[in-house]
Amino acid sequence: MSARALSPQRSPASNGPVRAPAGPASSAGPAISGRGAPSAQRGAEGSVGNAALAAELGSGAGPTFDDGTPIPQHRGPEVTAGFDPANRAARFEAGEKGALIGKGTDVLVRSGQTSRSRELGRVPDGTPCEVISSKGAAVQVRVRLNNKMVVGWVEAASFSVQPGMIKSDEDPALTADFPFAFFGGDHDPTAPKGTDTAQGALGDCFFIASMAAVANASPAAISEAITYDKATGKYTVRFYEEGRGGSMKPVYITVDAYLPTSGARNDPAFAGEPGQPLWPAIMEKAYAQWKGGYDVIGEGGVGDTAMAEISGVRSRSKNPASMKESEVIPYFEAAQKSGLAVYAGVRNTSQGAVQQPLTGGSGKYSGQLRQNHAWSEVEPGTLRVTDGKGRVQPAYDEGEEGDKTGAMKGKDLSGGSIDYKGSRLDLQYRSGKQPESASDLSVQFEFHGMMDPAKVIIGNHGYAFERVVGKDQLQFYNPWGSYQPKPITAAEFLRYFDALSTNAVPKGKTSA
Amino acid sequence: MHPILTPLRVEPGADLPESLPADSAVLLLPGAHRGALFVEAALQVDGAGATLDAHGRGATVHAAGDEGLLRIVGLRLRGGRSELGACLRVDGDMGVEAEGCVIEAGLAGQGGDAVGALRGRLRLVGCQVLGELMLTGVAEAELVNCVVEGDLKLREGASLRLVGGAVRGTLDLRGTTTRAPTCTVEGTALAALRNDPRLPGLVMGVSATVPGA
Incomplete structure (x- = not known):
């Protein structure tokens, strides 16, 4: 039971008025003396929106944003x-x-x-x-x-x-093989849409899904945020930085069109696919540049924040666990009707079915744990083996996140191990201690990977909401650009998702 | 001046109230309580000897309101699951004060398996945090005589004041190219400090111990 103290639940439509970009919050610019970044990178402190920025720059010459204000050429490395x-x-x-x-x-x-x-x-x-x-x-x-x-x-x-690169999984001393290559053309995204996004080899699903959600809600919010300068061949992307009290300050990041690639030189390694629009990769690169590198945003993040940084409007988060099943579809219907961007995140683990996979005897038992999908793996620290007849004490693993194998512990065990990736379990009991039969041993564990193969719901992953299907199902978009989920029910949403944020994206001047 | 509150008494095992008016008070009687709190307005929760266990159904306490103060006294929070801040999550601008609480680690995919805040004003007094505490965005926090068993991570423009107590994990700061987290330390025992060399935060004050930076 969840107690929702205290005010009535907000519907997504009551996301609040769109806030115009405001001046810097008093605490938005903490002392940053001594940091490595040059002061010119710090954004438009002291400005109030683009008009103030234009006044600050004092010149109407040069490339401009869609609202007529000049791109601040002196900002950005x-x-x-x-x-x-x-x-x-x-x-x-x-x-x-x-x-x-x-x-x-x-x-x-x-x-x-x-x-x-x-x-x-x-x-x-x-x-x-x-x-x-x-x-x-x-x-x-x-x-x-x-x-x-x-x-x-x-x-x-x-x-x-260029933004910092991710490290090699095999050898952290090496950077991964993602050479940069120049991508020309496609300078002005005229009709961005969520399905333009395709996450690559970077763990920034929160950002890619947020871009997709914002593009679905307001294509103009994307197209007006990215400006190409023919003279330099570079792009300037406008993000917003949230200050205390919900104020939003524009931040301008300028990047070139060199993108990390994998394999073919025309294949962006991270956001983007050959032949797909370039804007997701440019926006991702600028975001990485702003936050400190691809490696930084690849550590993950929160959709609530990312949508606000793209749209300039503070997001509203909700705890799916606090929702009743009957509230879910109306919530999404209201969001759809109001044109809100919606980000939703899937929990990172799920409880596997209790099973009896062990065979053997004389104190030695082993077995292959059944997983629901080839991608699914045992979550370290969650495995527990119990004897239905109570002849041996429970056994458990003491692994931690990131471990590949773990030792099994238990009062009656003399040894044992679990291969988390391969889902292989071995147990050895002390002399004189053993279950009556291997089939008495039940195994429980949580797993990560594919939460639901039938509905194609992937764990620890962000999605953009697309639409309500029929009267009782929800369609989400996988920012991978593939493995698209099937429509899910309200009950399935509550079972799998643990993050939910909405954003009242401004529709923009060019929006229909 | 605080209003005089007549707390709603909740027995262990009983359902938590579905919703309450602003400025309510709840007394969780000693024992195990199952459930989670989604808080959007001022609330006082007293729970000396009580444990609130979300059993994986969201953050154990999620402060999402923009106004008012959530005050929690003497409660043990456990079993939370959230993308950020499993057992105590703050993403509204409201104030949150916890005194004499034990906050366990739950499951949080994006950090703060015990406590996580994006916004708001968080004040912990005499609390034990048995996991990671992560402050990001524009969260402000003050920890007075608290023990944090896990890492204490500051990101983006978060600010923190540590007074007394100890951080057994690493105090870990990283900003962006446009802002930096700040941390003031007043006599807190720090086991380790990591300040990102490229995007450092600002650490001021005196630690009770001097870790290798």
Whole structure:
């Protein structure tokens, strides 16, 4: 039972008035002295919306947003870094993330900063790297060369600031193989829609699903947030930063069109697919640049916040567990009618069916735990084995998140292990202690992975709500762009989802 | 001046009230209570000797209102499940005060398996947090004489004041390119400190112990 203290439940339609971008909250700009980012990156502090920003900039020249205000060209590391090559190298700071851009050719890495220094080798065009130091027209970088991380010097002109890259799963000392490549064309998203999004090899489903939800609610909110500048070939994306009390401050992030790729050079590794609109990948890149890197947003996040950062309107979160089954469909119907963006997140684990998979005897038992799907794995720390006849004490695992295998513990056990990924269980009881029969041993555990194979509901994953189907089912969109879920009932929604946020996205000037 | 409240008494095992008017008070009698609280307006919950267990049905206590104060005294919170802040989640602007509470770790996919806040003003006094506490967004918090057994993570523009007590895990700060979390430490024992070198937060004050940064 949940007590919903205290006021009447908000319907999604009562999401509150759309807040115009307000000035900075008094606490929105905590002291950031000493941080690595240049002050020019800090956004439009002191401004109130685009009009104030225009006044601050004092010039109507140059590219503008759809509302006529100029794009703040002096903000954002890309633009600043590109204007004055003489100052460029001097700006690079230790730890700066980027890529080596050879414009179609490999990039030479040397042992020292001069042209006489020994050649360490050449890395492919677009290889991610990290700045160690810089001197004159040379930059010392840490870069992957022949499958080893090396430190060497490159020409400053070949270094381009890029969002930080994710680390290799196999070896955290290596960055994963996602070389950057240039993506031309598709400069102005005219009719963005949720189905344009396709999450790639980055764990930022919360952001991709939030983009999809906002695009579904208001395509103009997306198209008006992204502006392409022909002169520089770069994009500026407008996000909003929430201050205390719900104020929203615009933040402008400028990025180029080099995107991480996997396999083919025309295949974005993260958001985007070959032939799909480019805006999700550009918006994702700008978001990564803002938040500190692809690696940072790949750690996950909250849809409530991401939708607000895209739309400029504070989201409202609800606890699905506090909803009655009878409230679910009306809630989504009201959201749909009001044109709200809706993000929903699936719980990370679910209780597996009790089963008796063990065989063996004389104190040694083993078995393969049944999973509902090939993707599903035992959640560490949740496994429990009980003897229906009570001849041996319960056994349990002491694994923690991220473990691949775990030891089995229990008063009557002398050993045992669980392979979480392979779902293989082995138990060995102490001499003189054993169940009457292997079939007396029942196994319970929680699993992560595929929550419901029939409905294609994936655990620990964010979805964008699309529509109510018929009178009693909900259709969600999987930001992967594939493995789309089947329509689900209110009961299934409550069973699987543990996050729910709505956002009253402004419809924008160009919205129908 | 606080109004005089006549608390609604709830026996262990009894259903929690479906909804209550603002400024209500609830007394959870000692013992095990099953359920979760979704709070949108001012409420006082007294629960010395009582445990509130959500049994995986959402955050055990979810403060979603924008006004008023949620005050929890003496309660043990457990069994929560939420994307952020399994046993105590704050995502409204309201104030939340917990005194003498034990907040266990539940399941939270995006951080804060015990406590998580995106917004609001959180004040914990003499509490034990048996898991991770995560503050992000624009959450403000003050922990007075509390023990946090897990990590204490500050992200985005969150701010925290630590007074006394201890953090047994890592005090971990990371901002963005436009803002930084802040933490003031007044005599708190810190086991470890991690301040992201690229996007650092601001840590001020004096720790009772000096961890390696």
